[in-house]
Amino acid sequence: MKITNYIPSQYIARVINHYFYMNFRKKILAIFFVSIILAVNYLLTDSLLICCCLLATMALSLLIFILVNKQLKQTNWYINHFIDSQKFLRNIPHNLEICNLGSNPGKFAFDYDDMSSKGENWAIGPQSLSYDFRVLKNYFSYLKDGGIVLITIAPLSSCLRDYPDDRSNAKYYPFLDTSLIVNYSSGINFSYIRYPVLSAPKAIRYLIRDVPPDNRFLINTNPMSSEEIEQDAVNWLKGWKNQFSIINLNSGIVSEENQSAIVYNTKLLSEMIDFCLVRNLKPVLVLPPVTKELRSKFPEIFLELYVYSFIRNSNTQHIKVLDYFNDERFIDNGLYFNSFFLNSKGRRLFTNSVLLDIKQI
Amino acid sequence: MNSIRVLSNGVEIPCIGMGTWPLNHKNLIAAVLSGMNCGYRAIDGARDYNNERCLGISLQTVYQKTELKRSDLFITSKIGNGQQIKGNITRQIDETLQNIKTDYLDLWLMHWPYPGYYIETWKQMEQVYLSGKVRAIGVCNFRERHLKTLTEAHVSTLPMINQIEIHPLRTAKEEIAYFTSQSVLVEAYTPLGLMDKRLIESETLKLLSKSYNKTIPQIILRWHIQQGIIPLPKSGSSIRLKENIDIFDFTLSDDEILKIDGLNENYKLYPESIYCPGY
Numbered sequence: 162m163k164i165t166n167y168i169p170s171q172y173i174a175r176v177i178n179h180y181f182y183m184n185f186r187k188k189i190l191a192i193f194f195v196s197i198i199l200a201v202n203y204l205l206t207d208s209l210l211i212c213c214c215l216l217a218t219m220a221l222s223l224l225i226f227i228l229v230n231k232q233l234k235q236t237n238w239y240i241n242h243f244i245d246s247q248k249f250l251r252n253i254p255h256n257l258e259i260c261n262l263g264s265n266p267g268k269f270a271f272d273y274d275d276m277s278s279k280g281e282n283w284a285i286g287p288q289s290l291s292y293d294f295r296v297l298k299n300y301f302s303y304l305k306d307g308g309i310v311l312i313t314i315a316p317l318s319s320c321l322r323d324y325p326d327d328r329s330n331a332k333y334y335p336f337l338d339t340s341l342i343v344n345y346s347s348g349i350n351f352s353y354i355r356y357p358v359l360s361a362p363k364a365i366r367y368l369i370r371d372v373p374p375d376n377r378f379l380i381n382t383n384p385m386s387s388e389e390i391e392q393d394a395v396n397w398l399k400g401w402k403n404q405f406s407i408i409n410l411n412s413g414i415v416s417e418e419n420q421s422a423i424v425y426n427t428k429l430l431s432e433m434i435d436f437c438l439v440r441n442l443k444p445v446l447v448l449p450p451v452t453k454e455l456r457s458k459f460p461e462i463f464l465e466l467y468v469y470s471f472i473r474n475s476n477t478q479h480i481k482v483l484d485y486f487n488d489e490r491f492i493d494n495g496l497y498f499n500s501f502f503l504n505s506k507g508r509r510l511f512t513n514s515v516l517l518d519i520k521q522i
Numbered sequence: 523m524n525s526i527r528v529l530s531n532g533v534e535i536p537c538i539g540m541g542t543w544p545l546n547h548k549n550l551i552a553a554v555l556s557g558m559n560c561g562y563r564a565i566d567g568a569r570d571y572n573n574e575r576c577l578g579i580s581l582q583t584v585y586q587k588t589e590l591k592r593s594d595l596f597i598t599s600k601i602g603n604g605q606q607i608k609g610n611i612t613r614q615i616d617e618t619l620q621n622i623k624t625d626y627l628d629l630w631l632m633h634w635p636y637p638g639y640y641i642e643t644w645k646q647m648e649q650v651y652l653s654g655k656v657r658a659i660g661v662c663n664f665r666e667r668h669l670k671t672l673t674e675a676h677v678s679t680l681p682m683i684n685q686i687e688i689h690p691l692r693t694a695k696e697e698i699a700y701f702t703s704q705s706v707l708v709e710a711y712t713p714l715g716l717m718d719k720r721l722i723e724s725e726t727l728k729l730l731s732k733s734y735n736k737t738i739p740q741i742i743l744r745w746h747i748q749q750g751i752i753p754l755p756k757s758g759s760s761i762r763l764k765e766n767i768d769i770f771d772f773t774l775s776d777d778e779i780l781k782i783d784g785l786n787e788n789y790k791l792y793p794e795s796i797y798c799p800g801y
Binding site for chain 2: 255256295298299300301302303305306338340341436439
C-alpha cells in the first residue's frame with residue numbers, strides 16, 4: 162500500500178477551498194450547520210472555550226475521517242472491487258472497430274493491444290447478460306459505424322439473471338449511467354463508493370495489512386498442475402450446480418426457475434442483437450474455449466438445453482456465431498490460468514483467431 | 523449571403539447563434555452582453571446547462587444596457603432528459619420561461635431522443651407549440667431512425683430544427699442531407715470541434731486561413747454557413763465572439779469546401795450514448 166505524508170494544513174486549505182467552490186445554497190447550509198453546533202455547544206456548556214474545544218475536536222475527527230477514507234480508497238482491497246471500472250474511466254478511443262461484452266469468460270478471453278483492429282474489452286466479471294446490455298447501451302457510441310460487438314456466451318449465461326443484492330451492483334456506480342443501474346441508490350454511492358469507510362469500517366485493517374492486488378490479467382502461464390486443474394473444474398461445476406440448483410447435468414430436465422431465466426435471457430439476447438443491427442453495428446456471438454477438463458464435465462444434452470438452443474432461439478436474425486468451446490486450437494492447458502479462463506498468452510492467441518475469423522464473415 | 527434562415531413554419535432564425543454551455547454567472551452575463559454588442563441575435567441555452575436562470579439575468583442586462591428588445595432576439599432553450607422522465611412537459615416550459623424571464627421562446631428543443639420517453643415528450647411539445655408559448659419546436663441529436671419513429675407515431679408536427687454535432691472532424695453529410703430533405707433545418711453544436719489539435723494543425727485549414735487572412739475558426743464557421751448549417755459557437759471572450767461573427771466578407775469556393783469535408787473522421791467529441799444511454 163502506498164503511504165504518503167499528509168500535512169493537516171493542506172487538508173484545511175482544501176476544505177476551505179472546497180467551501181469557496183460550493184454553490185450558494187450549500188454555503189448557507191454549511192454556515193447554518195456550524196452555527197447550530199456552536200450554539201448548542203454554547204448553550205450546553207455555557208463556556209466559549211469548551212465550545213471552541215468541542216468544535217476543534219469535531220473538525221479534527223472529520224479530518225481523520227477524510228484522511229482514513231482517502232487512504233482506504235488507495236488499498237488493493239478497494240481497487241480490486243472496482244478493477245473493471247478503470248477501463249471505462251480512462252479515455253476510451255473513439256471510432257472503435259470492435260468491442261466485446263461478457264462476464265469473466267469474456268474478460269479473460271480478449272486483449273486487443275497491438276492487434277490489427279482497434280478494440281476494447283468491455284466485459285466485467287461477474288456479470289449477467291442484462292448488464293452486458295446496459296454497458297453496451299451506455300458505451301456503444303464509441304464504436305464506429307459498422308463496428309463489431311462480440312457478445313460472449315458462457316455455459317450458464319442463459320440462467321443468470323441480475324444479482325438480487327443491490328450492493329453487488331456497486332461496481333457499476335463509477336462508470337454506468339445511474340438510469341441503467343438496477344435500484345440505483347445515492348446512499349450506496351455515498352457509503353460504498355465515495356466513503357467506503359462508512360460501509361466497511363472493518364476494512365480499516367487493510368490500511369495495515371492489505372490484500373494482494375488482483376493481477377490475474379498479467380498471468381501468462383498456468384500455475385495449476387493437471388490434478389489441480391481437474392479439481393478446479395470440479396469446483397466450478399459444483400458452484401454452478403449450487404447457484405442454479407441443478408442436480409444432474411445429464412437429466413435433460415430444466416427446472417422451472419432456470420426455464421424462466423432462459424426465456425428471459427432469450428428475449429434479452431434477441432433485443433441486444435436487434436439493438437446492434439438498428440444502430441448499424443455488427444453483433445457476433447462468441448463461445449470462448451475452456452480447458453478439456455472443464456469441457457468434459459458438460460454433457461451434450463446439457464449444452465443443447467442450456468447453450469445451443471438458447472442461442473438458436475435468440476438468434477432469429479441469424480447473426481454469426483463463433484463457437485470455440487470445442488476448438489482443438491485451445492486445448493493446451495498452458496493457455497489458461499485455471500480450468501476456465503485464458504491467461505495472457507491464451508488471450509492473445511484467441512483474440513487473434515477471433516479477429517481472423519471475423520474477417521471472413 | 524442571407525443572414526437569415528427560414529424554418530418550415532415560416533419563422534425566421536439568424537444564420538449564426540452563440541452557444542452558452544458551460545458558461546455561468548459572471549462569465550455568461552459578460553459573454554451575452556458582449557455577444558449582443560458584436561451582432562449576435564440568436565442565443566442557445568438549455569435547462570441541463572444549469573445556467574438558464576443566469577441566462578435570464580444576462581438577457582435582462584442586455585435589455586438594460588443596449589437598445590435591444592426581446593423581439594430583436596432569437597432565444598432557444600432545451601428540455602432535458604430529467605424533465606422528460608418527469609413527464610410534465612407542459613409545466614416545464616413555464617419554468618423555463620420564468621427562468622429566462624420572457625413570455626415566449628423562439629425555439630424549444632428536445633435535448634436528446636431519450637429512449638422510452640421522447641415520443642410522448644414530442645407530443646406534449648406539440649401542445650406547447652400550439653399554445654403559442656414557443657414559436658418553433660425542434661430536436662437535438664436526432665438520427666434518421668429517431669425521426670422515422672416520430673413519423674410512425676403519427677405526430678402532427680415534424681421538428682423544425684435538428685441540432686447535432688458538426689465540425690470538420692465530423693461532417694455528418696448523410697444526416698444533413700436526410701434532415702434537409704425532410705425540411706428540418708440543421709444547427710451545429712461544437713461547430714469548432716473544440717479546436718482539436720487535428721484542426722489547428724491541419725494544412726488545409728492553415729492554407730485557407732492564410733489565403734483569406736482569416737483565422738481557422740472563421741474558416742470553419744464560414745464552411746458551416748455556406749452549407750446552410752447554423753453554427754452555435756461558444757466563447758467567453760469578447761475578442762473571440764467578435765472574430766466568430768466576422769465571417770461574412772469572404773466566400774469559400776466549392777473546391778475549398780470539399781477540401782474541408784475531406785478532414786472528416788466521423789469523430790464524435792461527445793459520444794451520444796454517454797449522455798443518452800440506449801440512444
